[in-house]
Amino acid sequence: MTQATSSYTDDIAIRVRGLKKSFGSFHIHNGIDLDIPVGKVTYIMGGSGCGKSLLLKQIMGFISPDVGTIDIFGERMDATNFQKLKHIRRHLGILFQNGALFDSLSVYDNVAFSLKERLDLSKSETDARVESLLKSVGLAMVHATKAPSELSGGQRKRVALARAVAMKPKIMMYDEPTTGLDPVTTMMVTNLIRDISEEHKLTTIVISHDTHVVFSVAENIAFLKDGKVRYVGPPRGVFEVEDADVEEFFVLETRYKEEKK
Amino acid sequence: MAGMKQIHRRGHIFLQQFDFIGVQSLTVITFSAIFIGAVMAFQTYIPLHQFGMESFLGPSVGIALTRELAPVFCGIMVAGRAGAAIAAEIATMRVTEQIDAMEALGTDPHDYIMAPRILAGTLVLPLLCIYFILIGCFAGWAIGTLVLECDGAVYWQQLGWAVDFTDVWQGLAKAVIFGFFVSSLGCFYGYNAGNSAESVGVATNKAVVATILLILFSDYILTAYLPYDPSNLILH
Ligand SMILES: Nc1ncnc2c1ncn2[C@@H]1O[C@H](COP(=O)(O)OP(=O)(O)O)[C@@H](O)[C@H]1O
Numbered sequence: 001m002t003q004a005t006s007s008y009t010d011d012i013a014i015r016v017r018g019l020k021k022s023f024g025s026f027h028i029h030n031g032i033d034l035d036i037p038v039g040k041v042t043y044i045m046g047g048s049g050c051g052k053s054l055l056l057k058q059i060m061g062f063i064s065p066d067v068g069t070i071d072i073f074g075e076r077m078d079a080t081n082f083q084k085l086k087h088i089r090r091h092l093g094i095l096f097q098n099g100a101l102f103d104s105l106s107v108y109d110n111v112a113f114s115l116k117e118r119l120d121l122s123k124s125e126t127d128a129r130v131e132s133l134l135k136s137v138g139l140a141m142v143h144a145t146k147a148p149s150e151l152s153g154g155q156r157k158r159v160a161l162a163r164a165v166a167m168k169p170k171i172m173m174y175d176e177p178t179t180g181l182d183p184v185t186t187m188m189v190t191n192l193i194r195d196i197s198e199e200h201k202l203t204t205i206v207i208s209h210d211t212h213v214v215f216s217v218a219e220n221i222a223f224l225k226d227g228k229v230r231y232v233g234p235p236r237g238v239f240e241v242e243d244a245d246v247e248e249f250f251v252l253e254t255r256y257k258e259e260k261k
Numbered sequence: 262m263a264g265m266k267q268i269h270r271r272g273h274i275f276l277q278q279f280d281f282i283g284v285q286s287l288t289v290i291t292f293s294a295i296f297i298g299a300v301m302a303f304q305t306y307i308p309l310h311q312f313g314m315e316s317f318l319g320p321s322v323g324i325a326l327t328r329e330l331a332p333v334f335c336g337i338m339v340a341g342r343a344g345a346a347i348a349a350e351i352a353t354m355r356v357t358e359q360i361d362a363m364e365a366l367g368t369d370p371h372d373y374i375m376a377p378r379i380l381a382g383t384l385v386l387p388l389l390c391i392y393f394i395l396i397g398c399f400a401g402w403a404i405g406t407l408v409l410e411c412d413g414a415v416y417w418q419q420l421g422w423a424v425d426f427t428d429v430w431q432g433l434a435k436a437v438i439f440g441f442f443v444s445s446l447g448c449f450y451g452y453n454a455g456n457s458a459e460s461v462g463v464a465t466n467k468a469v470v471a472t473i474l475l476i477l478f479s480d481y482i483l484t485a486y487l488p489y490d491p492s493n494l495i496l497h
Pocket residue numbers: 023028046047048049050051052053054055
């Protein structure tokens with residue numbers, strides 16, 4: 001606790017130090033050090049299976065690291081202490097890959113979920129909040145009574161985003177928000193992430209392996225490979241470092257995408 | 262944090278589950294009870310007839326149903342229907358990250374998803390059990406009078422005399438325990454499902470098999486060790 005407080009600076013939202021995680025003989029993280037700056041959009045990139053989602057799960061406290069620490073606004077994450085976990089998670093919002101909307105609830109009840117669970121609002125106050133949340137992700141109230149199964153993939157993500165920001169988290173995390181979407185929807189979701197970040201003044205973390213959109217939106221990039229952070233810094237910097245893996249991932253991926261067009 | 266509104270929300274889920282586990286099992290339970298009661302009447306009639314004790318048909322059907330068959334069959338039928346459905350539903354929530362999403366939103370799935378289901382399962386099974394006993398006894402009576410030509414009045418009179426409070430409370434105690442097993446194992450295997458494509462099927466399977474085995478095993482333990490007064494036994 002004391003250590004966490006002393007090393008905490010105002011411009012760091014999440015501080016990861018010496019993170020290691022293995023499953024059996026698979027060493028996924030081999031000592032990750034990473035600072036997520038406050039108020040910026042950070043993209044975490046890397047090949048499939050390199051442990052990007054796992055990193056988010058550890059930040060959320062769903063999974064404990066074997067070694068290492070995670071501090072969120074100076075508070076030490078501890079997945080075994082439920083009261084503390086709950087307290088820290090108020091800062092965190094997350095958008096899962098497929099939205100993870102509650103199947104059994106309507107769009108309205110999904111968006112209102114944490115409002116109803118954690119606040120004592122009247123029906124009309126809740127209605128008003130749900131309406132403005134849906135509006136902020138570009139959805140009209142007519143969708144409110146629908147079931148998640150009646151929505152398109154893009155709409156589901158919007159609803160999930162509205163649900164995630166309902167309690168005004170300070171940090172929003174997105175796990176592969178554009179994977180599997182067509183180019184138009186990808187642009188739409190990417191812009192939405194940027195708009196929401198600006199509107200709510202969020203610290204944003206996006207997991208992606210889509211190098212194409214990164215350069216237009218990211219303010220900060222962290223590249224993972226072999227369980228370590230191999231690059232962290234502004235997007236343009238990836239072309240300047242002398243690391244064959246970084247070059248391969250960003251340059252070749254980008255060139256490949258360009259050729260495909 | 263758990264204000265009145267939040268408790269009310271969980272109460273609503275409890276009622277939904279009460280309806281799903283209980284009310285919607287009534288058809289299955291009705292048919293099971295009819296067949297079990299009818300078979301019991303046929304089977305026990307054979308030795309009773311050999312000894313000229315046809316008047317004991319009511320007691321043998323009634324006691325077997327009350328102490329044993331109703332709780333065990335209700336447990337097994339509800340495990341197959343509702344326990345499997347609970348496991349599949351929660352495993353699906355696990356696979357599609359709905360459980361993680363709920364935790365991320367600051368709501369504990371244990372109290373939002375599991376507690377109402379476990380409570381509903383535990384409370385609804387004894388009620389289904391009472392219903393099973395009644396239907397089963399009527400089925401036994403129908404076979405006894407229509408097919409086996411026993412005296413219907415004697416059937417009820419002897420049954421009412423033989424089946425006493427001890428039998429009923431033992432049957433219902435079993436039903437409560439089996440109801441707890443069905444719903445809590447459904448929740449357990451669903452919650453701890455893996456996150457691959459086949460996890461839902463695996464979780465459902467495990468929940469049903471484990472529940473039925475646990476019901477049969479604990480039925481033996483309960484039958485052997487639940488206290489009862491031997492003077493209440495009909496053959497005394
Ligand atoms: N709960 C878990 N149990 C076992 N292995 C896991 C678990 N979570 C992740 N892994 C493994 O860790 C590796 C990284 O997973 P993940 O973080 O999902 O990759 P990605 O970077 O594609 O998001 C994978 O090989 C995966 O199989």
